[in-house]
Amino acid sequence: MNDNKSNYYTQQILKAFLENDMVTNNQLASEIGLSEKTIRTKIDAINTMLMENGLGEICKKPRIGMWLNADEYQRSKILMNITSSNRDVIQNDQTRMIAALRRILKMNRTTSLTTRQLADSLYLSVPTALKVINDCKDWLKIFSIDLNIIRNKGLELECSEVSYRLALKNFIMKMENTSDIDASILYFMPGLNLNLIRKSIISTEKEWGFNLADESFNEILIYSCMSVFECMQDKRKSLQISKSELKTLSQYSEYRLAEMVFKKITETMDLEIPVEDIAFLSIQILCARMIDQGYNGTGLHSILEEYDSKLEAFVKKVIDVVSNVTNVDLTNDEELYRGLLLHLRPMIFRMKYERTYTNELTGYIKSELKQTLRISWLISVLFEEDFGLKITEDELSYIALYIQSALDRNSAPITAVLVSNASMGINQMICDKLKRSCDELKTIRVSSMHDFNIRDCEDVNLIITTKHLYLEDPRIVEISDWLNDTGVNKVKEKIRQINYQSNEKKVHFDAACHQLFEPDLIFVHQKVKDKAELLNLIGKKLVKKGYVTNKYIQTVFDRENITPTSIGNGVAIPHGDQNEINEAKVAIATLQEPILWDSEKVDVVFLLVVKMSNEFEANRTQMFYKQYIKLVDSDEKVNILRSIESNVDFYTYLVQ
Structure with a gap:
């Protein structure tokens, strides 16, 4: 709990005062191995500690020496302190509070504790111990725990089991500031087979295919130990979780993970972990680093409600x-x-x-x-x-499927004409298959090649033909006589184009987006050998102009290692961490020769240095993205960008 080396020197100084009637700075410095200046500083601190705890005081007489002014009782208390197996020297308010909390939190699990017992265990006077207890009360309040002093009984914690577990986990992880998690767990929960519990979590990790970060692993370990320890007690303290909460939790992967951890733990133990404990552990996994549960006693229902509300x-x-x-x-x-x-x-x-x-x-x-x-x-x-x-x-591809299905459901009906010389039965089969495959396609008129006239098609969105028509019309889609999957996909893609075109407003970037662009951040017809060279080139310019931090470009590379950013048509849209952006911008590069970007060749790159940190930034990013999609949605449009000869012309094209 305290610094071991500092503890050692304190013990040695106190021992010297107990064994000698008089000591000097020079004598202590020589025996202990510290400078006289350091000895003087430590003696001042020790004297303060002794006086605060009613253990006497160190007296000084210039050019003579120093001695300990303490009676036999006080000397015996000091001796007990320096010979105690735990060798804790209480040096300040915080370390006193931590030492007291260890005993108070342990009391709730295994033993009773009076104010006098607490004072004696910490080598404090009762009045000083009462001050420490008040500090403990303030800390426990954070977790909705009341620390009461009951007459003729001692200290008592008034709290729910949930609050206690949250407080104990927090104490072990944060307050003790120790790397020995195992020792802390066994102090509060003696008799556990800690090795078995740890192996069970590691085994579950392997089966689920991931490695928990140290903090997450230790949290799961501590909570699992609490549940197992409670099941081993005669008078178990139950967690209050409703059936509706259990039903909601069962939808989450985190619940199944917690279930598996406990299943492995109990395979070789004669224990049955209650579903409430599984639910409690799953909530802690669920909420890890995602929301701040606040430890305010709002209960598991509120935590779960907060998480779902966020989603x-x-x-x-x-x-x-x-x-x-x-x-x-x-x-x-x-x-x-x-x-x-x-x-x-x-x-x-x-x-x-x-x-x-x-x-x-x-x-x-x-x-x-x-x-x-x-x-x-x-x-x-x-x-x-x-x-x-x-x-x-x-993962993003799956989200795209949900969005596409919604766009298909909500798009306006498409009218079409089928131009074919096939029999009526085959034409009917083609129409039925197209209607089943394309929800927006409600009406299909059939025309033979002989009767077809383009002038009669002004009211249709789509012209589907099984033969080449030798006409230039963007509505025409050519399919095979038997309409295979390739033909269906060609029709679907044309319908999507029609829907985007029908929803498209005048092509221009909103004025609010213009400040995202500037000629200095547009690089035309660059010659680079690879992605790294290009991103470093752009990144240096962004840093020089103060738009991003020195760390920004590395976050772009980090993202590229996780998620490819090429989006087709020879275009890529890399982007980095918003936290490293000082001012939102969009940097653009066209290349003399395409470079390999992930698995695709790319020669037009938009580095999106955009933010979503407030309403204005979010709205502007959406406005930019809305127009950007139209800017690169076809080879023809991207070819226009490729053909622009100067950065000024490119800038003018964007803001016109």
């Missing part, structure tokens, strides 16, 4: 952003809201504990749902802002 608010924010960017109102899409909410719960767990998760559809989504995946990139910024976790490409 719900985030999902609503995501839907608002997507609605704003796409101009499709999804705010009343209950299916999207519920789907994202249910998906986020296990996703956050996976991200928090770095569990690998592969989405086999990622390749398809990057190829067929480019627009929607680009929208999802904005969500990754929101996700990091709210939860402090970096989302992977595979």
Whole structure:
């Protein structure tokens, strides 16, 4: 608890005063091995401690020496102190409080404790012990625990079992400031098979495919020990968790993790861990580093409610952003809201504990749902802002699927004409299959090649043909006679383009976005060998202009190692940690020759140095992203960017 070396010197000085009628600074310095100046400082501190605790005082006489003025009782107390096995010398208010808390928290589990017993164990007078008890009361209040002094009985803790466990975990992890977690656990919970419990958690880690950080591991270890220790007691103190809370918790991956930990612990023990303990551990895993439970005694229900409220608010924010960017109102899409909410719960767990998760559809989504995946990139910024976790490409792809399904549900009906010389039966089959595959496709008129006239198609959104029409019309989609999956996907992609075009307003960046751009941050026709060279080039300019810290560009590389940022059409959108951004900007580069970016070739790069830290920044980032998606949504549009010859012309193109 105290510094061992300082303790040792204090013990040696006190021993010298007890064994000698008179000592000098020079004598003590020579015997103990410290300078006379250090000896004088330590003697002043020791004298203060002795006087505060009613153990006498050190008297000094210039050019003669020093002696201990203490009676036999006081000397015996000092001797007990320096010969005690724990050798704790109480030096200040904080260390006294910590030492007292250890005994008080232990009392609640195994023994009783009176004020006199506490004072004697700390070598304090009763009045001084009462002052320390008041300090302990203040600390325990943080956890909604009352420390009472009961006449003819002693000290007593008045609290719920939840509050006690939170306080004890916090004390072991934070207050004792010790690397020996095991010793602290066994002090409060003697008789535990700590090795078995630790091995059970490690085994669960391996089976679940992740490595807990030291802090998380120790928290789970401490809470697991509490549950096992309680089950070993004759009079167990129960946790109060309702059936509705248990039902809610069972939806979370964290509950199954806690269940597995206890299952492994009890495999070789004659114990049954109550579901309330499983629930309690799962809540602690669930809330780790995600929300501040505050230790304010609001109970498990409030903690869980707070966590779910955070998720719900985030999902609503995501839907608002997507609605704003796409101009499709999804705010009343209950299916999207519920789907994202249910998906986020296990996703956050996976991200928090770095569990690998592969989405086999990622390749398809990057190829067929480019627009929607680009929208999802904005969500990754929101996700990091709210939860402090970096989302992977595979996870982002799943979110893109939810968004695409919602856009399909909420898009306006599409009218089409099918141009075909096939029989009526085959044409009907094609129409039925298209309607089943494309929800927006409500009306399909059939026309033979002989009767087809483009002038009769002014009222249709889509012209689907099984033969080449030799016409230039953006509405035309050519499919095979039997409509295979490739044909269906071509029709779907054309419908998506139509929906985006119909929702598209005049193409320009809002004036609020103009300050994100500046000619100095636009690099045209650069010649670089790889991604690292380009990002360092841009990063140095951003640092020089004071827009980011020196650490920013490393956070960009860190993100690139986790999540690829190429988005198709030869475009990449790297970005870094918002905490390292001083002023939001967008840096742009076009390259003379494409470079390999992840697994794709890229020659147009937008480094998004954007923030979401307040309402203005969030709104401006959304406005930028809304237009940016339209800026790069086709090869034709990206080719315009590639062709711009100077940074000034590029800047003018963006802000016109």
